Amino acid sequence: MSKINIDQVARYAFVSRSVVSRVLNNHPHVSDVARERVMNVVRKYNYQRNSAARSLAAKNMREIGILSTRNANDVMSNGFSTLLYLGVFEECLAQRYSVRQMFISTDMKEEFQKFILNEHTLDGVILFAEEVTDLLAAKLMTREIPAVLIGHAPGLSGISSVDVDNFSGSCSAVSHLVRLGHRNIGAMVGSQLLQESQDRLAGYRKALVDAGIAVNEDVIAIGDYTQRSGYDQMMSRLRRHPEVTAWFCASDTMAMGALAALHKSGRRVPGDISIVGFDDLSFARYTIPPLTTIRQPIYQKGRCAARMIIDRISGKKTEVEHRNLKPDLVIRESCGRHAGVL
Amino acid sequence: MSKINIDQVARYAFVSRSVVSRVLNNHPHVSDVARERVMNVVRKYNYQRNSAARSLAAKNMREIGILSTRNANDVMSNGFSTLLYLGVFEECLAQRYSVRQMFISTDMKEEFQKFILNEHTLDGVILFAEEVTDLLAAKLMTREIPAVLIGHAPGLSGISSVDVDNFSGSCSAVSHLVRLGHRNIGAMVGSQLLQESQDRLAGYRKALVDAGIAVNEDVIAIGDYTQRSGYDQMMSRLRRHPEVTAWFCASDTMAMGALAALHKSGRRVPGDISIVGFDDLSFARYTIPPLTTIRQPIYQKGRCAARMIIDRISGKKTEVEHRNLKPDLVIRESCGRHAGVL
DNA sequence: TTGTACGCGTTATCAG
DNA sequence: CTGATAACGCGTACAA
Numbered sequence: 001m002s003k004i005n006i007d008q009v010a011r012y013a014f015v016s017r018s019v020v021s022r023v024l025n026n027h028p029h030v031s032d033v034a035r036e037r038v039m040n041v042v043r044k045y046n047y048q049r050n051s052a053a054r055s056l057a058a059k060n061m062r063e064i065g066i067l068s069t070r071n072a073n074d075v076m077s078n079g080f081s082t083l084l085y086l087g088v089f090e091e092c093l094a095q096r097y098s099v100r101q102m103f104i105s106t107d108m109k110e111e112f113q114k115f116i117l118n119e120h121t122l123d124g125v126i127l128f129a130e131e132v133t134d135l136l137a138a139k140l141m142t143r144e145i146p147a148v149l150i151g152h153a154p155g156l157s158g159i160s161s162v163d164v165d166n167f168s169g170s171c172s173a174v175s176h177l178v179r180l181g182h183r184n185i186g187a188m189v190g191s192q193l194l195q196e197s198q199d200r201l202a203g204y205r206k207a208l209v210d211a212g213i214a215v216n217e218d219v220i221a222i223g224d225y226t227q228r229s230g231y232d233q234m235m236s237r238l239r240r241h242p243e244v245t246a247w248f249c250a251s252d253t254m255a256m257g258a259l260a261a262l263h264k265s266g267r268r269v270p271g272d273i274s275i276v277g278f279d280d281l282s283f284a285r286y287t288i289p290p291l292t293t294i295r296q297p298i299y300q301k302g303r304c305a306a307r308m309i310i311d312r313i314s315g316k317k318t319e320v321e322h323r324n325l326k327p328d329l330v331i332r333e334s335c336g337r338h339a340g341v342l
Numbered sequence: 343m344s345k346i347n348i349d350q351v352a353r354y355a356f357v358s359r360s361v362v363s364r365v366l367n368n369h370p371h372v373s374d375v376a377r378e379r380v381m382n383v384v385r386k387y388n389y390q391r392n393s394a395a396r397s398l399a400a401k402n403m404r405e406i407g408i409l410s411t412r413n414a415n416d417v418m419s420n421g422f423s424t425l426l427y428l429g430v431f432e433e434c435l436a437q438r439y440s441v442r443q444m445f446i447s448t449d450m451k452e453e454f455q456k457f458i459l460n461e462h463t464l465d466g467v468i469l470f471a472e473e474v475t476d477l478l479a480a481k482l483m484t485r486e487i488p489a490v491l492i493g494h495a496p497g498l499s500g501i502s503s504v505d506v507d508n509f510s511g512s513c514s515a516v517s518h519l520v521r522l523g524h525r526n527i528g529a530m531v532g533s534q535l536l537q538e539s540q541d542r543l544a545g546y547r548k549a550l551v552d553a554g555i556a557v558n559e560d561v562i563a564i565g566d567y568t569q570r571s572g573y574d575q576m577m578s579r580l581r582r583h584p585e586v587t588a589w590f591c592a593s594d595t596m597a598m599g600a601l602a603a604l605h606k607s608g609r610r611v612p613g614d615i616s617i618v619g620f621d622d623l624s625f626a627r628y629t630i631p632p633l634t635t636i637r638q639p640i641y642q643k644g645r646c647a648a649r650m651i652i653d654r655i656s657g658k659k660t661e662v663e664h665r666n667l668k669p670d671l672v673i674r675e676s677c678g679r680h681a682g683v684l
Numbered sequence: 685t686t687g688t689a690c691g692c693g694t695t696a697t698c699a700g
Numbered sequence: 701c702t703g704a705t706a707a708c709g710c711g712t713a714c715a716a
């Protein structure tokens with residue numbers, strides 16, 4: 001009883017298969033009685049359309065891929081990507097698309113290319129993988145499959161993207177520190193090869209300049225968004241720059257590492273040193289002390305990316321578009337007034 | 343130049359389409375010269391097979407679904423699920439399956455059922471969603487689609503599963519505490535409706551009994567695996583049970599919340615109170631202090647689940663199977679000797 | 685070893 | 701409003 005196809009439905013309903021198809025696809029020009037008869041049979045036999053055949057005939061898969069790097073996920077693995085996936089999925093579900101998940105990791109690049117990109121037909125791809133965009137962009141272009149990027153990519157202005165406004169986010173984080181009286185503020189950011197990191201650093205600079213504070217290149221530390229790098233960087237900067245009373249960390253993960261390093265070194269947060277993070281990952285309110293940070297709308301990013309790619313696929317939008325979501329400052333307990341200001 | 347089909351390849355290579363098909367599928371009985379000619383054309387025109395047509399003809403999609411709950415992901419969102427997905431994906435990639443990602447969240451159950459479960463044909467499903475297994479099991483059964491569960495489920499002995507050995511894991515965690523001289527050891531576990539939580543609690547009991555310590559039901563706290571519940575539970579237990587010198591937390595997330603609560607209350611870890619976690623999520627080595635915990639092979643769980651479902655699909659295995667992966671104790675700094683033992 | 689012909693389940697087109 | 705009929709691209713008996 002499992003497998004019943006459109007022809008059987010047609011037979012049982014005493015109509016032709018075209019009528020069944022029209023009913024199922026909500027086409028007009030079908031009589032109420034025919035529709036009724038068809039629906040009865042469909043319900044009775046629990047008929048479900050074969051998606052492979054549908055795709056074949058309709059020439060579209062109604063399926064998008066979401067591509068991450070193993071690295072992005074290691075780094076972001078603190079609840080970031082999961083929430084993002086959820087956003088993508090729910091938007092797709094609402095629009096009757098399904099999402100295929102893919103990771104690209106350097107050790108499987110070969111496999112990946114052959115299998116994923118060649119043998120499979122995706123209607124669109126969401127790129128959550130800054131590292132590989134160059135490699136992929138060309139491939140995607142030649143196959144003419146639409147893509148949207150989550151994040152920014154320097155050289156890829158040709159493909160649509162959605163991101164949080166990194167510049168204004170970090171700017172408001174640092175301004176917060178300034179308002180608390182800090183003058184010596186360090187920054188811990190990611191690789192400057194990433195546009196995102198550049199923007200977050202630019203925001204830091206802007207906030208200082210606006211406050212009339214000269215930026216000191218020596219207290220700009222480059223990490224890689226992991227807790228480990230936050231820890232290591234803080235450890236080594238601590239003794240070299242005792243004058244710094246506050247650090248802007250470009251991610252909550254690095255901030256968490258920094259917090260651990262400060263604790264290990266006997267510094268008090270926020271008593272001796274203030275820390276502000278970026279992202280507002282779910283753990284941020286349970287660090288010691290709870291982390292003041294910049295909240296970015298992760299779930300919304302996912303939904304937005306999905307909406308953009310589907311609009312693109314359906315032809316509703318054709319020009320490339322770069323969207324910037326607004327972040328918020330979330331004040332918790334990791335920042336205090338500068339001691340001298342008391 | 344984009345779309346070229348098997349017939350064109352055949353024409354350009356001066357062979358029939360069967361030959362092309364056989365070459366592409368590595369079937370025997372094809373002459374070297376024919377194979378060579380075909381491959382040349384394939385390369386030259388960058389021919390790629392249409393997966394929809396393949397699925398239709400072959401009557402299988404070579405695609406598995408991985409189903410999570412929104413809840414499971416909120417809770418586990420500290421890098422757990424991402425690593426799991428990666429394991430699933432890489433195993434599937436190696437075996438030329440693709441993976442479709444799905445979430446079930448209560449607010450879209452309707453949509454979900456209609457779209458995902460009815461209209462789509464998956465060869466198998468990996469369930470990472472304890473809450474919905476009952477609802478789904480029946481559906482899956484009637485549609486005769488194989489499923490494997492990540493985790494344990496009380497009533498679902500009929501479907502294969504893979505999990506970490508929760509019992510021995512928590513047992514060794516608590517034994518570690520006992521070895522350090524602790525006699526009053528509390529437990530913070532998840533809902534006892536979950537088999538997993540039951541097992542972790544059972545391991546706790548076993549370790550105490552083995553050590554000749556009576557278990558005190560009063561110091562067993564029930565949380566929900568979130569940092570928040572760890573925090574709240576610890577806050578309320580702290581004053582009610584000052585005699586407890588060590589807590590076994592059934593997840594790193596709850597342990598992190600507990601750590602925050604202890605710090606807030608002025609207790610020192612491990613000076614006053616020892617904490618041991620479970621999972622070894624990526625943040626565990628950067629909590630304050632770094633968390634002693636039970637490491638479970640998350641990535642392996644994913645690969646294993648994928649392997650099991652594919653074996654099932656291909657008919658290589660037919661009987662249900664329950665696998666238990668071994669966990670390890672990872673000693674860091676959150677546990678110390680009981681003061682009285684000094 | 686190769687080629688022919690048909691089936692897979694839908695959708696779209698075009699007469700009625 | 702309805703019903704043949706032709707794609708859609710590939711796999712595979714079966715025949716040569």
